[in-house]
Amino acid sequence: MxxxxxxxxxxxxxxxxxxxxxxxxxxxxxxxxxxxxxxxxxxxxxxxxxxxxxxxxxxxxxxxxxxxxxxxxxxxRPTFARVHGLDAVEVHAHDLKLDRFLDPALLAAAPMLPGPTGDVRTVLLTGATGFLGRYLALEWLERMTAVGGTLICLVRGASDEAARRRLEETFDSGDPELLRHFQEMATDHLEVLAGDKAEANLGLDEGTWQRLADTVDLIVDPAALVNGVLSYSDLFGPNVVGTAELIRIAITSKLKPYTYISTSDVGHQVEPSEFTEDADIRVVSPTRKLDGTYGNGYSNSKWAGEVLLREAHDLCGLPVAVFRSGRVMVDADHVGQINVPDLFTRMVLSVVATGLAPASVYKLDAHGNRQRAHYDGLPVGFLAEAIATLGAQEVDGFQTYHAMNPHDDGIGLDQYVDWLIEAGYPIQRIDDFGEWLERFEAALRALPEKQRQHSVLDVLMLALQGTEDPEPYDPVRGATAPADRFRAAVQKAKIGPANDIPHVSAPIIVKYVTDLQRLGLL
CATH class of the missing domain: 1.10.1200.10 (ACP-like)
Known part of the structure; x- marks a missing residue:
């Protein structure tokens, strides 16, 4: 087959x-x-x-x-069919009641549990081998090393030893200083458990699960199956049931604050004026369409996770911090650390490998000139610091942060291509968008197999399905949703080199190419 x-x-x-x-x-x-x-x-x-x-x-x-x-x-176990109905074409927040996922007795007892003290010595991190996850692992290892604490990472593997090797390999990217830094901290402050967020008991034996329930002070959860093609029903197990499994351990023995990494794409089915940091997602997005478009399944699975956590906060008093992230971009500091499957990485590879770009990715103005536009992306190192700092502060409430780049700075996809050309990469700009698209698709199909697999071709074909006359994007000025709470919190906590949300810079975009070259993909 x-x-x-x-x-x-x-x-x-x-x-x-x-x-x-x-x-x-x-x-x-x-x-x-x-x-x-x-x-x-x-x-x-x-x-x-x-x-x-x-x-x-x-x-x-x-x-x-x-x-x-x-x-x-x-x-x-809960399944898409049991929770939403086998042939559902839309899903509802009221379907996602916690008693469909967890024992009602556990939910009833949770409000009487001891609450967090704010003294974090043991952190449970999921998704540590993912791109954002590994930076969160570094961030929390540094914090645990400073206080003599322990970071526990849940990593898929045949054994604890195999899972630990898998995690260490993510830091062995060609940057010896990064690997040394990780290993020095990991020796005394890292425990890696072979497990899976999507499995019953997180894939752990009863004794280990109970030990975590008794000792963990904070849960940090970036783990998800990130795939723009798979449907919500495909992602229901890993991304929705998996979140419920973590809520179960969060409300056992004691209440453990929960840091949840969501996505700005949750807002795709929300009226823009209502998609704010203080809105209840169950109110502003009570029903979601399952339409099979690219990213629909993933954004809906993250919406469902947010709904479950709202329920856990209301029913059990669970402290929650939700971070709706935009594009997570490379950090200029660490050689070889790049998210190869990411759509933006595929875009950079595709443009540089084909040497073709449109005169503008965005619609031109009435005079045929490029328009001012902004692309929402944040360096992964800054984002990890912000999530760790602000997530640890949440000990009793429910906070949502739009972890986005809000600057109306004119730094968009066209500027990124300008930077690549200035860096010496031969890229031809084509005036007619339709002509560029035809030539771009043909050039992608002609790439060697390895490059083609890592290109944007499959996503492009999905996007073009049923489209007779594709058009450039409408230009966006600043973030797609208000990020005032996030920016104020970043400034107050003095996060990042400038104590503010950073702008994307040319070295970040060029690093995509140099890292792809190290991997033999360019």
Whole structure:
């Protein structure tokens, strides 16, 4: 099946589907065929977690065992169908009641639990091998080293040792000083547990789970399956049920403040004037459409996580800090640290590899001139510092921060291309947007296989579906939503080199290219 979908002759039992050339769209085709031929209902997410034939077979065995246990006991984990209905085309905040995910007795007892003291000595971090997650790991390791505390990272792996190696490898990117700094702090202040946010008990044994419930002071949760192609139903398990699992440990033994990383894309289905930092997401976005467009599933899964946390705060008194992040960009400081699958990384690779860019990504003004525009992005190091600092301050309430770049500074995608050209990269600007699009698509298809896999081609094809005459973007001035609370908090806490939200600069954009060159992708 792998060979047929990918168009290759041979596939080894341990070969990764994605290393053989697979992508999000072909992964969905494989899972669709598996479900149809075997009569099962696997999520496309399974192939991302277990990309080999052997791994997929093991997941099929586990799926069968889980279904048998549920038939025998009459008890099953929450699923999209059980919570929203099998064929739902829209979902509602009132579907996402915590008693559909957690034991009602646990919820009833939670308000009487001891609250946080504000003295943080043990932090549980998910998603530490992700791009933002590894910077949060560094940030919290530095803080725990300063106070003699412990950072506990939940990382997928066959064993605790394998999970720890996987985390360390994310810092071995060609920057020896970064690796040394991590290793020095990790020796005495890091514990890595093999687990998974999406699994029951976080994939931990009962004793370890209870130890965390008793000792953890703060939960920091950037973990998510980030994929713009997968549907909300595909992402429901890892991103929604996984959040409920973390809420369960947050309201056991004692209340543990919860820092949740959401996305600015939650606002896509909200009236702009209502998408503020003090609004209750259940009120301003009570119903969400499931329309299959790019990013719809992911943004809805993050919306659902926010709803569950609002419920946990109201029912249990759980302190919560939500950070709705815009584009997370590279930091100029650490060599080789780049988020290769990220859409913006793919855009930079695609423009530099093809040498083609439009005269403007945005609509021209009435005189045919480029318009002032802004692109919402923040360096990952600044964002991690802001999340750690502001998240740790939340000990009793519910705060939402729009962790976005609000500057109306005229620094947009056109300026980024200007910087790349000034840095010496040969990029041809094409006046007619439609002509550029045609030439760009053809050039992307002609790229070598490895570059094409990491390009923007698949996303471009999805975006162009059903579009007869694609147009440039409307220019945006500043952030897409008000970020006044976030900026005021950053300034008050003196976060970042300038004690303010930073502007994107040329060295950040050029570093995308140099890091991609180190990886052999340019």
């Amino acid at each position: 792998y060979a047929q979908v990918l168009g290759v002759e041979r596939v080894g039992i341990d070969d990764s589907f994605f290393e053989l050339g697979g992508d999000s769209l072909s992964a969905m085709r494989v899972i669709t065929r598996v479900n149809a031929e075997l009569g099962v209902q696997l999520s496309a997410r399974v192939l991302f977690d277990a990309p080999s034939v052997r791994g997929l077979g093991e997941r099929l065995d586990r799926h069968a065992a889980t279904e048998e246990a549920e038939r025998r006991t009459g008890v099953g």
